[in-house]
Amino acid sequence: MARVGISLGSNLGDRLANLRAAVAGLSGARSSVHLLVSSIYETEPVDCPPGSGTFFNAVIEIETDLSPLDLLACTQAIERDLGRPSGREVNAPRTADLDLLYYDDITISEGDLILPHPRMFGRPFVVKPLAEIRPDLIPDGIDAAAEGEGIRLWGELD
Numbered sequence: 001m002a003r004v005g006i007s008l009g010s011n012l013g014d015r016l017a018n019l020r021a022a023v024a025g026l027s028g029a030r031s032s033v034h035l036l037v038s039s040i041y042e043t044e045p046v047d048c049p050p051g052s053g054t055f056f057n058a059v060i061e062i063e064t065d066l067s068p069l070d071l072l073a074c075t076q077a078i079e080r081d082l083g084r085p086s087g088r089e090v091n092a093p094r095t096a097d098l099d100l101l102y103y104d105d106i107t108i109s110e111g112d113l114i115l116p117h118p119r120m121f122g123r124p125f126v127v128k129p130l131a132e133i134r135p136d137l138i139p140d141g142i143d144a145a146a147e148g149e150g151i152r153l154w155g156e157l158d
Helices: 015-028 068-081 124-133
Strands: 002-010 035-037 039-043 055-064 097-103 108-110 113-115 151-156
Touching: 002 015, 002 124, 015 055, 015 068, 039 124, 055 124, 068 097, 068 108, 068 113, 097 113, 097 124, 124 151
Parallel strands: none
Antiparallel strands: 002 055, 002 097, 035 055, 039 055, 039 151, 108 113
């Protein structure tokens, strides 16, 4: 069983409901009761088209028996089920964005999947919630407590 970190984001529709639905959708991928859930952060859009709304972001950790590619397929299915179109502009507003951050200590670069996520420690909207649930994963030199530009603690997911 692998421990997997997944970032969650939404900036369209009922953002809180979208994040909750994403967590619920992952129930079929979970192989144990293990579930770590960060707080929700409201963040300014990064590299998004003008007029894009603010995001709700969180990070969760689950345990799974799925392979990394099968888990990626599962997260993409959840995004589609929540209304994210497959053909869209890069960084366009979205009801759901699920990114695999890590899968145990596996390093992989295969098709659409790169693990660990190559930009996770450069994104405050990932670092801050990840530091809540897995501070041991934050590399030295990254200040997870520092306020990132345009990131505010919003509340709790559950």
